[in-house]
Amino acid sequence: AQTVTQSQPEMSVQEAETVTLSCTYDTSESNYYLFWYKQPPSRQMILVIRQEAYKQQNATENRFSVNFQKAAKSFSLKISDSQLGDTAMYFCAFRHSGTYKYIFGTGTRLKVLA
Amino acid sequence: NAGVTQTPKFQVLKTGQSMTLQCAQDMNHEYMSWYRQDPGMGLRLIHYSVGAGITDQGEVPNGYNVSRSTTEDFPLRLLSAAPSQTSVYFCASTYDRDRANVLTFGAGSRLTVL
Secondary structure, eight states, X not given: OOEEEOOOSEEEEETTSOEEEOOEEEOSOSOEEEEEEEEOTTOOOXXXXXXXXXXXXXXXXXXXXXXXXXXXXXEEEEEOSXXXXXXXXXXXXXXXXXXXXXXXXXXXXXXXXX | OOOEEEEOSEEEEOTTOOEEEEEEESSOOSEEEEEEEETTTEEEEEEEXXXXXXXXXXXXOTTEEEOOSSSSBOOEEESSOOGXXXXXXXXXXXXXXXXXXXXXXXXXXXXXXX
């Protein structure tokens, strides 16, 4: 069975600094998609960034970037220049190509300190 | 477009009562799903549907029923509520399983069973 593991339940970072959230996954498939979702205190789930497994280049979205290591089955999220509005729960998610079933990790609660 | 609309946002039930959480999307998405979010557990898939008339069980289906009579609507029914069903419930939808299309989430429904 596929699993997604987020080993850091809670993290904190000073405003303007950089933080990395880790995510590992387990699959025997070669085609899949990976996602990071953010859940602020409003509870709304918001997509942060996505990565297609067949693309070797790491995805970036403004201050957010990933370090995708396919062989190691690792998909970490780096947040640069952290802002107070980045305070949220972050979920890593996985989906095989050709299916709709998403598997989520247990989340990392990130607090950005002023 | 309203996106994914969930109602109600909050509900308190007594053990044994029944209720339906409503979910509607106006994006013509094929896939709709229900998740529950519990502390330390992440998001767990309850039921999902890949089109009108087609539903299937996810990871934690017991105690819940679903139906998909139209593309737009995917209600989640609790037939006899139990305290273990106290949770935050999210409806989510997407389309095209072969591309990295993201899940679009509703705002969530917080259910408390006394």
